[in-house]
Amino acid sequence: MSADSIRRLEKGAPGYEEARRAASWNALLPDRRPEQIVLARDADDVVAAVAYAREAGLTVKARSGGHSWTASGIREGSVLVDLSAMDRVEHTPGAPTAAVEPGVHGRRLNELLAADGLFFPTGHCSTVALGGFLLQGGWGWNSRSVGPACLSVEAVEVVTAAGELIRASREENPDYWWAARGAGPGFFGIVTRFHLRLYERPAAMRRSFYIYPTEVAAEVLHWAHEIGPQLPPELELGLIATTPRGPDGELVEGGAALLVNGHALMADEATARESLELLETCPVLERAQVRATQMPTDFAELYSRSDAMEQEGFRWCADNVWTDAGAEELVPVVEDLVQSVPSALSHVLWYPWHPQRFEDAAISIQGNLYLAAYAGWEDPAEDAAMSAWPRRHMERLAPSANGTALADENLVARPSRFLSPENERRLDTLRQRHDPDGRFLGYLIGDRPVGG
Ligand SMILES: Cc1cc2nc3c(=O)[nH]c(=O)nc-3n(C[C@H](O)[C@H](O)[C@H](O)COP(=O)(O)OP(=O)(O)OC[C@H]3O[C@@H](n4cnc5c(N)ncnc54)[C@H](O)[C@@H]3O)c2cc1C
Numbered sequence: 454m455s456a457d458s459i460r461r462l463e464k465g466a467p468g469y470e471e472a473r474r475a476a477s478w479n480a481l482l483p484d485r486r487p488e489q490i491v492l493a494r495d496a497d498d499v500v501a502a503v504a505y506a507r508e509a510g511l512t513v514k515a516r517s518g519g520h521s522w523t524a525s526g527i528r529e530g531s532v533l534v535d536l537s538a539m540d541r542v543e544h545t546p547g548a549p550t551a552a553v554e555p556g557v558h559g560r561r562l563n564e565l566l567a568a569d570g571l572f573f574p575t576g577h578c579s580t581v582a583l584g585g586f587l588l589q590g591g592w593g594w595n596s597r598s599v600g601p602a603c604l605s606v607e608a609v610e611v612v613t614a615a616g617e618l619i620r621a622s623r624e625e626n627p628d629y630w631w632a633a634r635g636a637g638p639g640f641f642g643i644v645t646r647f648h649l650r651l652y653e654r655p656a657a658m659r660r661s662f663y664i665y666p667t668e669v670a671a672e673v674l675h676w677a678h679e680i681g682p683q684l685p686p687e688l689e690l691g692l693i694a695t696t697p698r699g700p701d702g703e704l705v706e707g708g709a710a711l712l713v714n715g716h717a718l719m720a721d722e723a724t725a726r727e728s729l730e731l732l733e734t735c736p737v738l739e740r741a742q743v744r745a746t747q748m749p750t751d752f753a754e755l756y757s758r759s760d761a762m763e764q765e766g767f768r769w770c771a772d773n774v775w776t777d778a779g780a781e782e783l784v785p786v787v788e789d790l791v792q793s794v795p796s797a798l799s800h801v802l803w804y805p806w807h808p809q810r811f812e813d814a815a816i817s818i819q820g821n822l823y824l825a826a827y828a829g830w831e832d833p834a835e836d837a838a839m840s841a842w843p844r845r846h847m848e849r850l851a852p853s854a855n856g857t858a859l860a861d862e863n864l865v866a867r868p869s870r871f872l873s874p875e876n877e878r879r880l881d882t883l884r885q886r887h888d889p890d891g892r893f894l895g896y897l898i899g900d901r902p903v904g905g
Contacts, residue, residue, distance in 0.1 A: 464487070473486065483527055485524070485529050486527075496646070500616055512531045512893070513894070516536065517555040518583075520586070522862070548651075557582065558581070559593070578759045595655065601816055605650040606630075606647050608620055611633070613887060618645065636872075658752075661714075661747060663745075664711070665713065669737045669740045672735075681805030684731065688731070695710075697712060777822070787803065795839060799829050802826075
């Protein structure tokens with residue numbers, strides 16, 4: 454495959470701006486312009502794109518689904534390799550594994566696996582692509598139980614800085630395999646295929662849902678912090694401060710409220726029902742304006758509920774922290790966050806995590822609790838004010854934080870720790886070893902490329 458055979462859009466050429474725009478799910482598109490955009494169809498195209506970049510003396514960055522909140526794949530002076538058309542799934546019925554290309558969307562993978570009674574912990578929104586999702590960690594459906602999705606990556610096929618297509622696993626090229634499990638945008642290569650371990654589909658899926666007025670936010674948050682460690686791993690609890698939507702999907706008048714969402718994704722009905730009973734222990738239960746419990750659900754519904762929360766076509770800015778801090782320290786700050794949600798689209802997420810051992814992987818930061826703020830708006834005149842909201846509050850939480858998740862990172866505006874010091878050093882060493890010329894751009898920190 455030669456560089457001439459790839460489909461390449463030069464800066465300013467017809468179709469270039471559409472491809473650049475399509476590379477970001479977020480309508481808040483950064484003012485960064487790659488020199489070239491390569492529309493890859495397969496691994497051969499990726500090999501040719503890297504060879505082209507080497508000859509032209511350009512850096513390289515990939516994009517899969519374009520769901521990085523900061524559009525970290527769109528970079529000045531680079532060849533942007535667009536992998537979105539690489540969306541093939543290989544799965545043999547009955548096999549507990551699948552091979553997926555980076556452009557595959559989470560919902561599609563789980564739809565394909567349903568017939569076989571299997572599932573994979575994909576991102577909560579249906580269109581998050583597996584490429585960036587898996588590389589950065591992958592906090593997906595039932596990850597509290599089966600782990601961040603990157604830990605289920607058994608092997609990867611990678612185009613290296615030398616322009617070779619290699620396979621990496623625990624046994625072969627382990628440096629690449631280790632980094633592909635959590636380094637996110639700092640990965641020194643382009644993954645063209647992931648080999649995944651699959652899981653049995655939860656047979657009993659139920660959800661309970663409550664809406665509390667924000668006046669009782671402090672009581673609800675204290676209670677949620679107390680029950681967090683008691684939650685079975687297969688029960689996902691998410692407290693979301695936002696403007697609720699009615700059954701018709703329309704926003705309900707009256708501003709933000711505190712939504713308590715419990716999703717039991719379990720093997721049997723009795724355990725699913727019992728686990729959701731925990732949500733009935735909230736001391737201000739009688740203040741719930743909506744109390745809908747023990748409803749059967751399925752992945753189709755779960756994806757569409759998440760999609761309704763984070764809608765495409767709007768401008769978004771997110772930020773987050775992992776923390777082990779106590780309620781006394783956290784609740785006053787989170788209460789301010791809840792009371793200051795700046796628009797109907799914006800929301801705050803309080804997500805009790807089930808900490809686990811991360812082995813043979815770059816991923817290394819977690820905590821008992823995940824806190825994130827997502828500002829969503831439409832008017833470009835509000836960019837500065839809306840973008841400041843998540844950052845300002847996460848800055849207040851930073852002294853109580855273990856670090857930040859690459860999933861909802863905002864390193865451009867708020868540099869923070871996202872790997873343990875040991876793994877950060879190891880990643881730097883591996884990058885020097887495998888990409889000494891810095892062909893692949895790394896993290897985008899403080900609006901300047903770092904690493905590579
Ligand atoms: C609406 C929404 C919902 C989300 N929900 C979740 C969630 O539930 N859980 C969660 O963990 N995260 C979630 N995220 C975050 C998301 O998983 C990350 O931003 C992830 O990086 C997106 O992957 P992508 O391929 O779509 O992004 P892209 O923007 O295409 O890529 C993100 C970064 O990864 C690099 N990259 C992508 N593919 C490759 C590849 N094949 N090889 C090398 N580098 C690559 C890019 O260069 C870029 O720096 C969500 C994001 C959005 C916008």
